[in-house]
Amino acid sequence: MLALQGGVREHERMLDGLGATVVRVRRPEELAGVDGLVIPGGESTVIARLAALAGLTGPIRVAIGAGMPMLGTCAGLILLADALEDAAAGQETFGGLDIVARRNAFGAQTESFETLLDVPDMGEEPVRAAFIRGPVVASLGPAASALARHDDGRIVAVEQGALLATAFHPELTGETRFHERFLGQVRAAAA
Numbered sequence: 001m002l003a004l005q006g007g008v009r010e011h012e013r014m015l016d017g018l019g020a021t022v023v024r025v026r027r028p029e030e031l032a033g034v035d036g037l038v039i040p041g042g043e044s045t046v047i048a049r050l051a052a053l054a055g056l057t058g059p060i061r062v063a064i065g066a067g068m069p070m071l072g073t074c075a076g077l078i079l080l081a082d083a084l085e086d087a088a089a090g091q092e093t094f095g096g097l098d099i100v101a102r103r104n105a106f107g108a109q110t111e112s113f114e115t116l117l118d119v120p121d122m123g124e125e126p127v128r129a130a131f132i133r134g135p136v137v138a139s140l141g142p143a144a145s146a147l148a149r150h151d152d153g154r155i156v157a158v159e160q161g162a163l164l165a166t167a168f169h170p171e172l173t174g175e176t177r178f179h180e181r182f183l184g185q186v187r188a189a190a191a
């Protein structure tokens with residue numbers, strides 16, 4: 001669990017409930033000891049800055065290149081995007097997903113909402129998704145695939161190899177399937 005800033009505890013609770021051993025990653029030595037990384041929601045500019053200060057940016061990029069499974073939610077999706085449409089001055093991402101993300105695509109914090117999404121890859125039951133100043137996938141490159149779309153057709157969940165990212169917060173609505181999918185990748189990679 002990348003624990004520099006943002007909604008760390010909700011993810012920890014969910015991962016714990018699914019039987020995972022959860023370790024907080026704040027330094028490169030801690031990253032070296034894990035088999036997968038969850039990047040939480042929060043403020044992507046702040047997480048990126050703290051990661052750089054902690055000397056984690058390079059090691060996270062290396063881990064992504066080496067195929068470490070990662071799940072990013074909201075700010076986590078922004079940080080896993082190869083490019084941003086509207087990067088803040090100097091804002092960098094870890095990259096890995098062949099997408100261009102657009103930050104704050106659903107308006108302000110007060111316009112947060114919950115909705116049900118059909119996610120064919122996750123079975124019949126719709127996904128209850130909480131959007132809190134969430135991003136959107138503005139464009140999808142050939143290496144990434146769309147897992148979920150909002151009612152208006154905009155892409156809000158993507159997958160590429162061992163990387164999984166959602167523009168919404170499954171950890172806030174008791175939606176376990178994304179974390180289960182991530183843990184499946186972690187177990188496969190660690191086996």
Ligand code: GLN
Nearest residue numbers: 041042043044074075133
């Ligand atoms: N708007 C935030 C950002 O740009 C993301 C919001 C969230 O993670 N809930 O990082």
